[in-house]
Every structure is written in C-alpha cells, then in structure tokens.
Amino acid sequence: MRQAANTPKKKKHIFLHPTFIIFFVAIVVGTSYVLFFNRPKEEVEPTILAIVAEKAESASTYTHYCLMIEESGPGYSLNFSGQVHDDRIYGKIEDYELEIFSDQNKYYIKSKLADGWQEMEKTELADVPALIRDPHYLLQTLLSSKEIFAEVGTERTVNDVLCQTYFLEIPPPDVQLLTRFEKDATLDKLQIYLWYATESDFMYRMAVMMNIAVGDETIQINRVYNLDTDANDFPEGVPVVAEKVTPI
Numbered sequence: 650m651r652q653a654a655n656t657p658k659k660k661k662h663i664f665l666h667p668t669f670i671i672f673f674v675a676i677v678v679g680t681s682y683v684l685f686f687n688r689p690k691e692e693v694e695p696t697i698l699a700i701v702a703e704k705a706e707s708a709s710t711y712t713h714y715c716l717m718i719e720e721s722g723p724g725y726s727l728n729f730s731g732q733v734h735d736d737r738i739y740g741k742i743e744d745y746e747l748e749i750f751s752d753q754n755k756y757y758i759k760s761k762l763a764d765g766w767q768e769m770e771k772t773e774l775a776d777v778p779a780l781i782r783d784p785h786y787l788l789q790t791l792l793s794s795k796e797i798f799a800e801v802g803t804e805r806t807v808n809d810v811l812c813q814t815y816f817l818e819i820p821p822p823d824v825q826l827l828t829r830f831e832k833d834a835t836l837d838k839l840q841i842y843l844w845y846a847t848e849s850d851f852m853y854r855m856a857v858m859m860n861i862a863v864g865d866e867t868i869q870i871n872r873v874y875n876l877d878t879d880a881n882d883f884p885e886g887v888p889v890v891a892e893k894v895t896p897i
Contacts, residue, residue: 698797713735713880714851722870755890805844811848812847819841823836828861837860854874
C-alpha cells in the first residue's frame with residue numbers, strides 16, 4: 650500500500666495585538682516608576698547649626714525661669730539676679746542697689762536715690778536693655794545671620810544636670826544689638842557657648858564673648874546668662890504695663 654507523503658506543517662506566526670503591547674509597556678513603566686520613587690531614601694544627617702537652631706526653638710518654649718547675668722569688661726563687672734515670666738523680667742543688681750523691671754521691652758528702674766519706680770528713659774541707665782534681656786530672643790536673633798560656624802563640644806554638668814555644649818562663631822552684627830557703645834565702636838568678633846540639657850533641651854547657660862574695637866583700642870567683654878527652672882514669682886508692687894493690643 651502506498652503511503653501518503655508527509656507534508657511539513659506550516660509554522661504559525663503569532664502577531665501581538667497593538668493594544669496588548671501598549672498595555673504591557675504601561676505595566677513595565679508604572680512598576681519602574683513605583684519602585685524608583687518608593688525606594689528607601691538615604692537619611693541626611695542634620696548640620697550642627699541646624700541642631701542648634703532646633704534646640705534654640707525648643708528651649709524658647711520655657712517662659713518661666715530664673716535668670717542670672719554676669720558681665721565683665723575692662724575695670725568693671727555687673728551681676729544681675731532675677732527671673733523671667735513670659736515677656737517680663739524682674740531682678741536686682743545688688744552692687745548698685747538697683748531693682749529692674751521690664752515688660753514688653755519697656756524698662757523701669759528703682760533705686761534708693763528716688764521714690765518708687767522710674768521709666769528708664771528718665772534715668773542715666775541707657776545700657777540696661779542691652780544687658781538685661783531674654784537670652785532666647787537674643788540667641789534666635791543672632792542665629793538669623795548667615796555663615797555661622799558651629800561646632801559640638803563635650804557634655805558638661807550645670808546645676809547637677811548633664812548638658813550638651815555647642816560653640817558658635819557668628820559674623821559680627823551691629824554692636825548696638827549687644828551693647829550701648831558709641832556709634833564709632835565696632836564688634837570685631839562674636840563667639841557664643843551654649844549648654845543644653847540632654848534630656849529636656851532647656852538652655853542652662855549661654856556665654857557671649859565679644860571683641861569690640863573703640864578707636865585704636867580693642868576690648869573684650871564677657872557676658873554669661875545662667876538659667877534655671879526653679880524661679881520665684883514677681884514681688885508685689887512692680888509696674889503695671891498696659892496689655893498688648895493685637896492689631897486687626
């Protein structure tokens with residue numbers, strides 16, 4: 650019997666439909682997009698200056714604290730002891746038998762040479778606002794400067810509290826921000842040391858070191874703000890300043 654000839658089978662060519670190709674490409678592109686943008690991001694370590702700025706902001710939330718200020722310069726020293734509550738400051742400079750009160754940046758002086766409280770403008774103590782002020786506000790004002798050099802220091806203990814220290818060198822601002830020297834004086838160098846509690850960010854100390862050029866002479870002034878959480882209330886009889894009026 651004659652066998653039938655084997656004829657080779659024709660290969661079938663598969664043609665993908667254009668819609669299927671577009672759908673497949675969309676899946677690939679979408680998956681790649683999701684994987685790319687959802688990949689773990691590398692954490693960027695904050696700069697020391699950014700850490701200081703964050704701590705300064707956190708510390709400024711403490712509005713009731715004990716405040717002692719020590720300043721020394723060529724041939725003089727001043728010591729202020731008092732407390733801060735919100736925008737108000739009260740304290741004494743014992744060596745000069747002075748009581749000082751500030752509310753909303755308005756200063757009053759009380760001494761044994763006059764009866765009662767006097768507005769600072771009517772006295773000869775125009776240097777007081779440069780010395781006795783909220784250290785948090787001063788620091789945040791100085792931190793707004795550019796090109797600040799910041800360095801982390803060692804841990805130290807202040808008032809039995811462990812604190813992290815920082816060092817700042819700040820481009821000198823207007824000398825009038827920190828002192829009441831005459832206009833011909835210039836601030837050549839400004840360095841600041843900070844002590845922040847490691848657990849609470851409370852600022853226990855801020856030391857300010859200034860080199861001031863007056864004519865051909867350069868003098869150094871050191872000022873230390875010491876803070877503590879244990880603060881007394883204000884005594885009775887301090888001046889009453891009109892409440893702030895919020896603008897509409």
